[in-house]
Amino acid sequence: MTVSRREFLATSAAASALAALGKPTTSFAESMANGGIQWTKGVCRYCGTGCGVYKGVRDGKLIAVKGDKENHNAGFLCLKGFLLPQIIDAPDRALFPLIRKNGKLERASWEEAMTLIASKFTETIEKHGKDAIAFYGSGQGYTEETYAANKLFKGGFGTNNVEGNPRLCMASAVGGYVSTFGKDEPMGCYEDIDAADVFFIIGSNTAECHPILFRRIVQRKEADPNVKVIVVDPRVTPTARIADLHLQFTPGTDLAILNAMAHYMVKHDLVDPDFIKQNVGFGQGKAANKSWDDYVAFLEEYTPEHAAEVTGCPVEKIVEAAKLFGAKGRRTMSMWTMGLNQRTKGVWANNLCHNLHLITGKIGVPGSTPFSLTGQPNACGGVRDGGALSHLLPYGRVIANADHRAQVEKIWGVPEGTIAPKPGKHCIDMFRALDEGAIKCMYIMCTNPGQTLPNAKRYRKAMASPDSFVVVSEIYHPTRTSELADVVLPAAAWSEKEGVFGCTERRYQLDAQVLQPKGEARPDFDILVDLARRTGHGILLPWKHPAEAWEELLVLGSDTPYKIQGITRARLEKDHGVLWPCPTEDHPGTKRRYVKGDDPSVPADWPGRICFYGKPNKKAVVWLRPQQDPAEPADAEYPFYFTTGRVIEHWHTGTMTMNCKELKHAKGRAELEICPADARKLGVKTGDAVKVTSRRASMDFPALITDNSPEGMVFVHMHDKDRLCNELTIDAFDAGSKQPEFKICGVKLEKA
Ligand SMILES: Nc1nc2c(c(=O)[nH]1)N[C@H]1C(S)=C(S)[C@@H](COP(=O)(O)OP(=O)(O)OC[C@H]3O[C@@H](n4cnc5c(=O)[nH]c(N)nc54)[C@H](O)[C@@H]3O)O[C@H]1N2
Ligand SMILES: Nc1nc2c(c(=O)[nH]1)N[C@H]1C(S)=C(S)[C@@H](COP(=O)(O)OP(=O)(O)OC[C@H]3O[C@@H](n4cnc5c(=O)[nH]c(N)nc54)[C@H](O)[C@@H]3O)O[C@H]1N2
Ligand code: SF4
Ligand SMILES: [Mo]
Numbered sequence: 001m002t003v004s005r006r007e008f009l010a011t012s013a014a015a016s017a018l019a020a021l022g023k024p025t026t027s028f029a030e031s032m033a034n035g036g037i038q039w040t041k042g043v044c045r046y047c048g049t050g051c052g053v054y055k056g057v058r059d060g061k062l063i064a065v066k067g068d069k070e071n072h073n074a075g076f077l078c079l080k081g082f083l084l085p086q087i088i089d090a091p092d093r094a095l096f097p098l099i100r101k102n103g104k105l106e107r108a109s110w111e112e113a114m115t116l117i118a119s120k121f122t123e124t125i126e127k128h129g130k131d132a133i134a135f136y137g138s139g140q141g142y143t144e145e146t147y148a149a150n151k152l153f154k155g156g157f158g159t160n161n162v163e164g165n166p167r168l169c170m171a172s173a174v175g176g177y178v179s180t181f182g183k184d185e186p187m188g189c190y191e192d193i194d195a196a197d198v199f200f201i202i203g204s205n206t207a208e209c210h211p212i213l214f215r216r217i218v219q220r221k222e223a224d225p226n227v228k229v230i231v232v233d234p235r236v237t238p239t240a241r242i243a244d245l246h247l248q249f250t251p252g253t254d255l256a257i258l259n260a261m262a263h264y265m266v267k268h269d270l271v272d273p274d275f276i277k278q279n280v281g282f283g284q285g286k287a288a289n290k291s292w293d294d295y296v297a298f299l300e301e302y303t304p305e306h307a308a309e310v311t312g313c314p315v316e317k318i319v320e321a322a323k324l325f326g327a328k329g330r331r332t333m334s335m336w337t338m339g340l341n342q343r344t345k346g347v348w349a350n351n352l353c354h355n356l357h358l359i360t361g362k363i364g365v366p367g368s369t370p371f372s373l374t375g376q377p378n379a380c381g382g383v384r385d386g387g388a389l390s391h392l393l394p395y396g397r398v399i400a401n402a403d404h405r406a407q408v409e410k411i412w413g414v415p416e417g418t419i420a421p422k423p424g425k426h427c428i429d430m431f432r433a434l435d436e437g438a439i440k441c442m443y444i445m446c447t448n449p450g451q452t453l454p455n456a457k458r459y460r461k462a463m464a465s466p467d468s469f470v471v472v473s474e475i476y477h478p479t480r481t482s483e484l485a486d487v488v489l490p491a492a493a494w495s496e497k498e499g500v501f502g503c504t505e506r507r508y509q510l511d512a513q514v515l516q517p518k519g520e521a522r523p524d525f526d527i528l529v530d531l532a533r534r535t536g537h538g539i540l541l542p543w544k545h546p547a548e549a550w551e552e553l554l555v556l557g558s559d560t561p562y563k564i565q566g567i568t569r570a571r572l573e574k575d576h577g578v579l580w581p582c583p584t585e586d587h588p589g590t591k592r593r594y595v596k597g598d599d600p601s602v603p604a605d606w607p608g609r610i611c612f613y614g615k616p617n618k619k620a621v622v623w624l625r626p627q628q629d630p631a632e633p634a635d636a637e638y639p640f641y642f643t644t645g646r647v648i649e650h651w652h653t654g655t656m657t658m659n660c661k662e663l664k665h666a667k668g669r670a671e672l673e674i675c676p677a678d679a680r681k682l683g684v685k686t687g688d689a690v691k692v693t694s695r696r697a698s699m700d701f702p703a704l705i706t707d708n709s710p711e712g713m714v715f716v717h718m719h720d721k722d723r724l725c726n727e728l729t730i731d732a733f734d735a736g737s738k739q740p741e742f743k744i745c746g747v748k749l750e751k752a
Contacts, residue, residue: 041068041576043501043511044081045140045494046651048374049210050503051077052576053084055495055514062088062495062515071576072190072507078211080651083660087475087493088515090659094477094490095519105477105488110520113487114527117443118534120469124441125157130420134161134430134439137388138446139169139379141524142499142511144546146382147394147553148528149445155412156537160390160399160424161439165447166376166383167427168454171737172341173372174384176350179736180358180621182614183396183561184384187593188333188369189505189579193220195367196333198324199229202254202353203339203743207238208648210337210373210504218242230321232257233339234643235673235715236708245320248710249311251641251744252630255345258352259627260307261322262359263299270326275361278608281619288621298624310627326360331367337375338645342742346734348625355622364595364610374504381502385562386553390424394553395560399423411556412540426738427453428731434470435462443531445473445524446491448653450481454740455696455731456724460484473524476655480721491524492517499525499546500572506579506590508564510572525549558583561593561601561613630744631732632695634712638746640678641713642694642728645743650719657719670720671704674749678712679705682751689752692716694745697727700752714749 037056044051044065052071056064062085069075097113098105124132135153137146146164153162177184193199193216206214221227221242231243232254240246247257265271282290284298304322308315325332334357340349354370362368374380387394397404405419412418425433431449433439435458442463453459463470463484472485475493482488498513517523525546532541543549547569557564563581571578571585579589583600593599594610602611612620634641649667650657657663672690674682684690689700692714701716701723709715716725730745 037063039066040512040514042495042514043377043509044077045084045087045656046080046377047210048376048379048504049073049212050377050501050507050509050577051081051212052509053077053081055512057514060515068576072505073212076212076215078648079663080649080657080660083662084494086660087656088495088518090476092476092478092659093493093518093521094474094482094488095521096490097520098477098488100486105485110522113489114530114534117471117487118531121157121441122535124469128440130157130159131161131424132439133157133159133441134163134425134434134443136427136430136442136444136447136449137162137164137383139164139166139376139383141378141382141446142497142546143378143382143386143502143553144499144549145445145524145528146378146386146388147549148525148541149443150386150388150394151412151540152528152532152537154393154419155409155414156532156535156540158418158420160420160422161430162388162424163390163427163430164383164388165449165452166379167389167739168342168452168742169338169375169739170341170372170379170384171389171739172343172346172350172734173374175347175734175737176354177372179347179623180351180354181594181612182620185380185506185593186369186371186504187364188371189591190216191591192333192367192369192371193217195331196220197227197330197367198327198332199227200232200321200325200332200334200356201229201239202232202334202336203341203349204335204337204373205233205237205239205645206335206373207242209375209646211648213373214239228324230324232321234641234710234713236710245317245324247313247317247321249313251643251713252343252633253311253627255349255352255625256302256307256310256627257313257318257321258349258356259299259302259625260304260318261325262352262355263302264304264319264322265326265356265359266296266299270322270328271359272361276359279610279612279619280358281615281617281621282624283621284624290624295622295624325356331365332357332360332362333367334370335373337373339743341739343744344631344732344734344741345625345628346739347736348623348628351623351625354620358620358622364592366592369592371504377503378501380504380506381500381508385502385557390426390430393419394556395562395564397560408556411552414540428733428738428740431459431462434468435459437467440467441469443471443473444481444485448479448481448655450479450484451653451721451724452718452726453731454726454729454742456726456729457697458731473527475521479655480653480724489527490519490521491527492521496521497523497525500550507577508567508572508580509577510569563600631741632730632745634746638694638748639712640747640749642692642745642747643713643715643743644718644725644729645715647717647719650717652718654719654721658721667717668720670701670716670718670723670725672701673704673706673709673715675707675709675711676705678714678749679703682749684751691750691752692728692747693750694728694730694747696730699723699725699728714747
């Protein structure tokens with residue numbers, strides 16, 4: 001069998017071949033012996049795997065990145081990580097501020113730009129009220145940066161209109177964890193991979209999106225032939241290619257599969273009644289007032305045969321998945337990402353995954369855990385833990401809770417009542433308000449919504465409108481967002497500043513500065529401190545260095561189950577990542593939450609092995625959630641399912657990775673992945689242009705004929721700035737999490 005370059009890249013073999021280059025060195029003598037390269041510990045810029053890196057600097061330039069052998073990634077990195085140096089000196093780096101004058105972005109001084117922003121924000125609040133301004137941030141900013149913005153907007157300007165791209169990404173996972181367990185964030189850790197017997201991977205293309213975790217899964221599978229991998233994804237992804245069992249189905253129907261698996265487990269004695277009795281309650285709607293019998297009755301209709309009919313997935317595969325997942329004495333780890341979260345029933349889909357672990361008791365032991373994979377490098381640490389969404393406050397607190405607001409106000413030293421009691425607008429509503437004129441000023445930092453919002457035409461128009469004032473802090477220009485801005489602020493990039501990242505497994509780690517910012521670029525943290533000073537809120541952000549903000553975060557996180565007070569700056573500088581809770585500086589960190597003897601929040605005299613202390617009765621909830629159709633299934637007029645997502649080479653809008661020559665050449669433009677049968681019907685060959693039309697827009701893509709796509713479904717990657725697939729996608733969102741359904745809409749296809 002010949003292996004194409006693409007297949008090679010997309011397997012863990014690529015990652016394995018790019019093993020660590022050697023032991024990190026820091027002393028001058030050692031660095032001279034290494035060709036004068038100074039190596040400093042940091043974190044990869046990209047995905048939520050959060051690989052530890054060493055950054056190699058010579059003569060003031062970042063010349064290499066290598067894997068940190070002492071971190072969880074054991075020295076391994078994927079290609080994107082290794083090629084990080086190329087993002088710094090890219091030709092389109094934004095080097096000085098720009099202000100739009102007479103319709104055109106023109107060079108300006110920092111003084112001019114900051115004065116303009118401060119006066120616009122101040123005037124807008126005076127004229128139109130606090131909620132006429134908004135902040136839109138990112139799971140890629142450092143925790144200190146995100147915190148600075150959150151504090152300035154909620155505690156200074158007095159608006160809860162603080163959102164970020166994690167709304168597009170992790171909101172349904174948050175909703176799932178909070179509704180099922182009472183607290184956000186995964187309870188397991190990467191070490192669970194080494195102990196799992198069964199991997200249940202649903203709606204996650206782990207091989208391309210979390211390659212170094214995928215490598216660890218493959219390693220586990222290779223070490224023990226009894227290990228089984230189940231993949232639940234409509235497409236034949238590189239992840240599905242290692243599966244022992246691949247369940248394909250009509251997009252948007254997998255809630256029926258999850259319920260049918262539960263149905264089979266209940267009928268065939270694959271459940272753990274003792275565990276259920278001690279640790280589990282049942283609920284429907286919003287109330288946890290149901291019983292085991294109600295649950296069994298609810299599952300009655302979800303026979304594997306019924307699910308097969310609804311989903312198109314063969315009945316034997318659903319049964320086999322249930323048998324493998326539920327097998328007694330075997331450990332099961334489930335993983336999921338956007339295939340479940342980016343859905344109008346995203347929270348429910350998350351609930352149903354948790355259900356399978358709760359009814360089988362496969363939770364809280366090494367190798368058994370429901371483990372949501374986080375997308376961005378700091379969606380967990382900065383936005384989720386840091387509470388930088390419109391309904392949240394730091395460390396599990398919520399705007400709607402008066403005690404929580406009072407706790408935060410006290411730590412911030414602001415008068416009682418400063419934090420508005422009503423949640424702000426969530427992402428889609430915020431951009432709709434910008435479109436409708438209710439929001440007039442927006443500060444966008446470290447995200448590229450002009451390319452990544454669904455139904456993008458509408459929101460691009462809103463950002464471009466002369467009636468809105470949009471500030472974009474970016475490391476490059478032009479991007480599909482900075483081109484719409486009124487002011488572009490040149491931001492310092494990864495490695496030109498320092499800060500903390502928190503990845504998927506609750507691991508906090510410090511990313512070091514090793515370079516001076518390019519041109520006139522400044523760290524986002526400094527820019528926000530400057531803005532606070534100019535708007536009369538300097539006292540709230542009195543810091544000179546992010547380490548000072550970190551001190552405050554430790555206080556905010558200490559009297560909560562996060563217990564991050566042991567993760568001091570000094571510890572972060574020394575350690576290769578620490579997993580919270582970590583109540584003291586000499587605490588080893590916590591591998592598994594809710595587990596007695598491991599999680600410091602579980603009382604020592606707790607009678608069971610696990611305590612779901614996030615819930616008042618200490619019981620997690622199995623929710624009765626029915627299958628429901630997506631907002632826009634394929635139909636007679638728009639007969640194809642259109643889905644969008646990622647490939648291993650690129651990061652989101654490609655601003656960074658398209659600047660890496662090898663990555664750009666390996667995969668550049670977005671192609672329409674279509675199966676041979678559908679291509680034949682359309683009369684197209686690979687390379688032919690296909691016109692894709694949704695209810696919102698039309699766009700041409702070159703066809704790529706591949707068996708990866710099932711009949712009736714097409715895929716394009718989201719990384720191409722010249723083909724904005726988001727003009728086609730739908731902005732319908734989950735009623736609970738407000739996360740949009742990027743993964744599913746109906747389109748029609750024609751040969752262009
Ligand atoms: N290379 C690379 N890695 C990345 C990123 C990147 O841009 N590039 N981004 C990071 C970020 S922020 C994120 S959020 C993650 C995303 O990581 P993933 O979620 O793994 O990646 P996606 O390609 O968005 O989508 C995953 C899968 O969902 C499937 N899917 C579509 N519809 C359905 C459905 O109805 N049900 C189910 N079960 N599956 C469905 C798609 O076929 C696709 O294979 O990746 C992170 N890692
Ligand atoms: N169709 C479709 N759309 C999607 C998705 C999908 O699956 N399909 N997935 C959604 C998901 S899960 C996510 S997470 C989002 C991601 O969406 P975005 O966050 O909008 O995409 P990125 O390309 O990661 O944007 C980050 C921007 O920050 C800039 N940047 C990098 N470093 C810095 C810095 O230090 N400071 C500043 N100020 N800027 C910096 C980069 O150049 C880049 O332009 O996309 C969402 N949109
Ligand atoms: S797996 Fe993710 S964190 Fe690790 S090197 Fe690759 S992109 Fe970076
Ligand atoms: Mo994401």
